[in-house]
Amino acid sequence: MTTNTPIxxxxxxxxxxxxxxxxxxxxxEINKGEVLVIVGPSGSGKSTFLRxxxxxxxxxxxxxxxxxxxxxxxxxxxxxxxQKMGMVFQHFNLFPHMTIIKNMSLAPxxxxxxxxxxxxxxxxxLLERVGLGDRALSYPSQLSGGQKQRVAxxxxxxxxxxxxxxxEPTSALDxxxxxxxxxxxxxxxxxxxxxxxxxxxxxxxxxxxxxxxFMDEGIIMEEGTPEEVFGNPKNDRTKxxxxxxxx
Amino acid sequence: xxxxxxxxxxxxxxxADNRWKYLTSGLSNTLKxxxxxxxxxxxxxVLVAIVRSSYDKNSSEMKNGLGKFFLSIANAVCKIYxxxxxxxxxxxxxxxxxxxxxxxxxxxxxxxxxxxxxNSGAYVAEIIRSGIMSIDNGxxxxxxxxxxxxxxxxxxxxxxxxxxxxxxxxxxEFIVLLKETSVAGYVTIRDLTMGGNIIRxxxxxxxxxxxxxxxxxxxxxxxxxxxxxxxxxxxxQSDH
Ligand SMILES: Nc1ncnc2c1ncn2[C@@H]1O[C@H](COP(=O)(O)OP(=O)(O)O)[C@@H](O)[C@H]1O
Ligand SMILES: [Mg+2]
Numbered sequence: 001m002t003t004n005t006p007i008x009x010x011x012x013x014x015x016x017x018x019x020x021x022x023x024x025x026x027x028x029e030i031n032k033g034e035v036l037v038i039v040g041p042s043g044s045g046k047s048t049f050l051r052x053x054x055x056x057x058x059x060x061x062x063x064x065x066x067x068x069x070x071x072x073x074x075x076x077x078x079x080x081x082x083q084k085m086g087m088v089f090q091h092f093n094l095f096p097h098m099t100i101i102k103n104m105s106l107a108p109x110x111x112x113x114x115x116x117x118x119x120x121x122x123x124x125x126l127l128e129r130v131g132l133g134d135r136a137l138s139y140p141s142q143l144s145g146g147q148k149q150r151v152a153x154x155x156x157x158x159x160x161x162x163x164x165x166x167x168e169p170t171s172a173l174d175x176x177x178x179x180x181x182x183x184x185x186x187x188x189x190x191x192x193x194x195x196x197x198x199x200x201x202x203x204x205x206x207x208x209x210x211x212x213x214f215m216d217e218g219i220i221m222e223e224g225t226p227e228e229v230f231g232n233p234k235n236d237r238t239k240x241x242x243x244x245x246x247x
Numbered sequence: 248x249x250x251x252x253x254x255x256x257x258x259x260x261x262x263a264d265n266r267w268k269y270l271t272s273g274l275s276n277t278l279k280x281x282x283x284x285x286x287x288x289x290x291x292x293v294l295v296a297i298v299r300s301s302y303d304k305n306s307s308e309m310k311n312g313l314g315k316f317f318l319s320i321a322n323a324v325c326k327i328y329x330x331x332x333x334x335x336x337x338x339x340x341x342x343x344x345x346x347x348x349x350x351x352x353x354x355x356x357x358x359x360x361x362x363x364x365x366n367s368g369a370y371v372a373e374i375i376r377s378g379i380m381s382i383d384n385g386x387x388x389x390x391x392x393x394x395x396x397x398x399x400x401x402x403x404x405x406x407x408x409x410x411x412x413x414x415x416x417x418x419x420e421f422i423v424l425l426k427e428t429s430v431a432g433y434v435t436i437r438d439l440t441m442g443g444n445i446i447r448x449x450x451x452x453x454x455x456x457x458x459x460x461x462x463x464x465x466x467x468x469x470x471x472x473x474x475x476x477x478x479x480x481x482x483x484q485s486d487h
Contacts, residue, residue, distance in 0.1 A: 056388050083394030093389035097408050106403060107393035159393060 007032045007067060007163060007194055008053065014061035015048055022048045024218040025062065030163075030211075035195045037205040037226075040215035041241055046198040049215070050165050053196065054078075054085045067162065083111055086156030090168040092148040094140035094155070100127070101136040104155045112159070119158070126154040130184050146177030150184050157188075164188065166197040200245060206230060214238045260455040266446050270456075273442025274463060280359050280438065281425045287364025288424070289417065292371025295325045297401060299372070300379045305397075325372070332369035338430040340366055345434040355434050367424050374416045378409035414482060418475045422468050429464075439463060 006029035015023040022045045030036050038046050051057040053064060055071060055078045064071045066081055095103050104126070105119035114122065120136075127133050130150040140148055149169055156164060166185065170178040182204050189195055189208045199205065205212055205226055212229040214222040214237075222229050222238045233239050261267040302322035309315040332340065341362040349358050382405050390400035410417075432441035443460035447453045 054392055056392065079391075079394050079396050082392060085392075087389075087392035089385060089389065091385055093383075093385040095386065095389070095404055095408075097411065107395060110399055110403070111394050156393070 004031075005068060006030055006065075008196070009065040010053075010062060011065075012062040013049070013052060013059055013064060015045075015052055015057055016060045022218050023052065023059075026218075026220060028213070028220070030194060030196060032162075032194055033192045034210045035189045035197065035208050037209040037212045038196065038198045038215055039200065039202075039205065039212065039241075039245075040221075044215045045218045046215050047167050050087075050167050050196060050198055053165060054082050054087055056087075079111075083107075083159050084162045086153075086159060086161035086164045088149070088152050088156060088164065088166045088169045090172050092140070092145075092152045092172075094148055094152060096140050099137050099139055100132070100143075100151050103140070103151065104158045107155075108158050123154070123158055126157055127151075130154055131180075144177060145173045146180045149173065149177075149181045153181075153184055153188070163194045163196065166195065166199065168198050168200070170199065170201060202230065202242075202245065214241065216241075256452055256455050259450050260446055260452055261459075264449075266449070266456075269437070269442035269445050270439065270459060270463065273437055273439040276356065276431070276436060277425065277428050277439040280356065280363060280428045280431060280436070281421065283360045284363035284367055284424060284428070285421050287360065288367030288371045288420070291365065291368030292375050293406070295328065295368065295372035296375035296379060297406075298322055298325050300376050301397070301401075303380075329369050329372065332366055337363070337366045337427055338433055341430060342433055355431075355436050359428070359431050359434060359436055363424060363428055366427075367420060370420055370423075371417065374413050374420065375409060378413035378416075379405060381412055382408050411482065415475055415479045418471070418478060422471050422475075425467065425471075426464060 008028070008030040010026050010028045013023055013026040013028075014021065026049060028036075038049070040046050048057055052059045053066075059072065062072075067084070069076060069081065071078065071081060094100075095106070098106065101120055101123050104123035105114075105116065108114045108119045108122065109116060124133065124136055127136055130153070132147060132150060132154075135143060135147065135151075140151070143151065153164075153169075169185070170181050173181065178201070182201060185195070185197070185204070186208055197204075197209075209226050212224065212226050213220050214229060214233070214235070216237050221235050222233055229238070230242065233242060261270075298318070298321045302318055306315065306318065306322075309318070341359065344362045345355060345358045349361075352358060386404055386408065387400055390404045391397075395403070428438060429440040431438040432444065437445070439460055443456040446456035450456070
């Protein structure tokens with residue numbers, strides 16, 4: 001892969017649930033190290049788009065190229081590619097029956113064939129980095145929402161992904177915990193991680209995003225730098241949305 | 248009934264000819280059948296539950312091909328199994344197993360374990376399936392998004408949580424099964440019930456042996472109910 005091919009590229013990506021077409025042809029390129037922020041009203045297809053990227057939803061049309069491979073090809077082993085695409089969910093989805101360290105070591109042990117000690121060492125290192133070094137042996141129920149989400153992020157990082165997908169990672173958090181999670185994400189961006197982030201945190205988008213897209217009714221309505229999209233939206237729907245969200 | 252009558256009744260039914268041994272050896276057989284049948288039932292039940300919930304979850308998403316074909320067949324087999332087993336009395340199943348399917352075998356204990364295990368498996372399967380279905384789909388998606396395949400996700404993430412959730416229901420199934428094995432006498436097994444019945448037939452005195460049998464069942468069931476209560480409290484405390 002040369003440096004100027006995008007790490008993710010979607011071509012006319014479509015997804016229908018029954019008769020309802022939720023994604024109506026999304027064309028997008030994400031380059032290595034870029035942070036893409038997706039904004040848009042509820043129900044516009046942001047989550048569906050993100051979930052199509054790692055095949056939690058199977059697209060019904062179009063193409064997805066990840067690191068040069070078309071994921072819709074019949075012979076593709078999607079599990080291999082998912083290892084390179086970390087995902088962080090709105091509701092954390094930590095495994096409640098495992099300690100934090102086990103949550104983080106499971107996939108590296110089963111998939112990267114790390115030994116228990118190697119996996120634990122790696123997990124502890126990452127936990128230190130997000131200020132949770134002392135919580136390794138806790139269970140998820142013993143953590144606050146912000147702590148859970150930070151664990152969810154480092155759990156994904158344990159697989160050494162090339163891309164991180166975030167689906168409204170701070171929407172389920174109490175306001176005072178949003179900052180600690182955004183800080184971790186900002187740090188990640190600073191260190192060159194390629195990120196696709198669905199969020200309503202416009203401050204985060206302005207500070208960190210290289211590119212912002214505004215989605216509505218399954219299409220990309222507006223696309224550009226944060227300054228372009230937030231500062232000077234061309235589309236009426238975009239203007240209307242921002243006038244409601246940005247106060 | 249005065250006291251000396253009770254005493255002589257007791258001696259006739261339990262002490263004379265060591266008749267009490269019918270009850271202890273019967274109890275031992277009852278517990279053996281129940282224990283091994285439960286093991287078989289849980290193994291069968293987990294298997295059937297996985298097939299059924301995998302089919303429900305995936306069949307609409309799966310590409311047409313060999314995988315989907317086999318899953319459909321397996322699902323159909325499981326459905327027939329559940330329908331037949333739950334739609335017929337266990338004592339009839341037991342007799343069919345003993346007098347028809349394993350007519351050449353005289354190992355009635357083994358046939359009973361198989362029968363009751365296969366029977367219990369059908370009920371366990373539905374318990375475990377409800378456990379699997381009760382796990383939030385986000386757990387499944389988290390596992391898959393890390394790159395774990397379907398089987399790994401089920402094995403390390405879904406099934407452990409599902410089993411934990413239905414552990415009290417499974418323990419309850421053990422109690423149900425313990426009582427159901429009382430029909431084992433139909434295939435010549437001397438279980439607890441049969442032991443009491445043998446005494447009754449020998450002494451022509453039904454009261455003591457039958458009440459004794461009932462009391463023994465009751466004590467065992469109460470004991471296990473008590474254990475389940477403790478188990479439930481423990482599980483609630485560790486509810487992460
Ligand atoms: N599994 C599903 N089955 C049917 N409809 C769905 C499913 N998932 C999402 N949808 C529908 O697709 C549309 C887009 O949903 P979603 O991608 O979650 O939007 P957003 O994340 O932007 O709020 C909504 O109308 C939603 O009801
Ligand atoms: Mg969403």
